[in-house]
Amino acid sequence: MEDVTQTLTKPALKIGPYAVDPPVVLAPMAGITNVAFRQLCQEYGAGIYVCEMITARAVVERHPGTMHMMTFGEHEKPRSMQLYGVDPKTMAEAVRIIVGEGLADHVDSNFGCPVAKVTRKGGGAALPFKRRLFADIVSSSVKAAESAGVPFTVKFRIGIDDEHHTYLDAGRIAEAEGAAAVSLHARTAAQRYSGKADWSAIARLKEAVQSIPVLGNGDIFAADDALRMMAETGCDGVVVGRGCLGRPWLFGELEAAFAGREIPAGPSLGEVARVLRRHAELLIEHDGPTKAMRDLRKHMAWYFMGFPVGSELRRRFAMVSSLDELNELITHLDHDAPFPADALGPRGRQGSPGKVTLPHGWLDDPDDNLVPEAEDMHSGG
Structure with missing residues (x-):
């Protein structure tokens, strides 16, 4: 209990100019976190609610479906969007369009996707292995966002697999290049969504990254999980994904928990x-x-x-x-x-661990900053 009390009295989370109280972020989920689901969640509690992932190239090309996905509710603040990209120039141009046209107030970036169609071309969770390329993308994106005072944040996984951990380098690079915060999904790409998240990695990242907030993601299925993650890891906030599927009221439970109030009973x-x-x-x-x-x-x-x-x-x-x-x-x-007591556990996709599909020779040189051809995909995937 002592640890939880300390968590509750931590300074409020800030992402750039935005105070996030409670320190809770809804993870972008393809096909899920559209404007309707985000509004439903927001009706239960405060936080940051991130739009479905948007591909940078689709923004630059003004793909009609993508532009429709970039819809925000009248009362969403900050309007939060996650970008996916592998090319520093395309990412920067997409950020310039977003901030220049006032389309969002916060831009996050996806370096954690474990899906084969993404990693086989060097995107998602594969990309932080290429340290120079990763740094170039973060740096160019931060510079493009800074012109409008929009915070740019970075989300990634522990690494490709147990032999190729990238998260500590990724955190330090993101911090050095001016990111406003980093988020760690405490699984490798090889784990996908299976097994247990390794919260000790969040604690190690928090020790390595000192000047910007570190958020933890993975296995938060109840409000107590969020308090426990913050107490055990020292992280500054939590990112909630699959735990809210079919349970948008989880954000009300999280708000009560962080305020020290009794967590409301589950709905009938x-x-x-x-x-x-x-x-x-x-x-x-x-x-x-x-x-x-x-x-x-x-x-x-x-x-x-x-x-x-x-x-x-x-x-x-x-x-x-x-x-x-x-x-x-x-x-x-x-x-x-x-409400059934056994409905609080994992939900959504879990799958099984497996070998990560990578481009030929991807692991040969971590300092190679050649841009892979990985953006021929639609937003939200």
């Missing part, structure tokens, strides 16, 4: 149904009814995790095609069913 199934309907309405506002209901389907298993819903009703929810149909299905739920 009736309350979950209300949240689900609210999610549908917000998606319809953003994307129209057809795309919205198709997008909502993937959230159903997360919302109903552990609840007594029944296989046939679950199947019908997973195929819902209209708001009227959703309303009708909701009438079949047991609205008094309490």
Whole structure:
């Protein structure tokens, strides 16, 4: 308890000019953290809520789908966007467009994606191995953002695999090149989302990076996990990803925990149904009814995790095609069913560990700063 009290009395987290209280960041998740889901989460608690990942090249080319993804709610502040890129010039140009046109107030960068289609071309979690290239990207992006006073932050993983840890170098480089904060997902790319996050790596990064905030990410599935991570590692804030899938109210629980208040009880199934309907309405506002209901389907298993819903009703929810149909299905739920105690664990993709796919010869020279051809992908992937 003593450690948790110390955590609660730490100085408030600041990302550039923005105070982040509680010190909680919603991780960008492809296909999840659109403006509708972010607004839903924000209705429960304060923090920074990051847009789905945007590719730098798509910004420069003004890809219509990407520009639609770069939508923020009227009350979002700061408006936070994550960029993916492998070319210092393209990243800097994308940042210049974003800050020059007032499209966001905070720009994060993705050097943690473990997906094969990204790493096989040198992007995501593969890139920090190339120290000079990584430094060039951070430096050029920071300079482009500084002109408008917009903080640029960097997120990465422990490394490629257990033989190639990059996080301490990445943290020191990001700090030296002017990043406003760094975030560590405490897994290697080889782990993907499997196994346990190694929080001791967050503590080591905090010791190595002194002048800017260090945020921890990995295995925060309940408010107590966030307090424990900060107490055990000394990190300045937490990044929440899969733990909030189907549980946007987690941000209310986090706000209560960091304020030292009693954590509210989990919602009944009736309350979950209300949240689900609210999610549908917000998606319809953003994307129209057809795309919205198709997008909502993937959230159903997360919302109903552990609840007594029944296989046939679950199947019908997973195929819902209209708001009227959703309303009708909701009438079949047991609205008094309490929140299940076994629904607080891991959710979302986990998969299994595996060999990371890399470009030929990628590991030969960490100081090679040649730009890989890794940006021929759509935003959000």
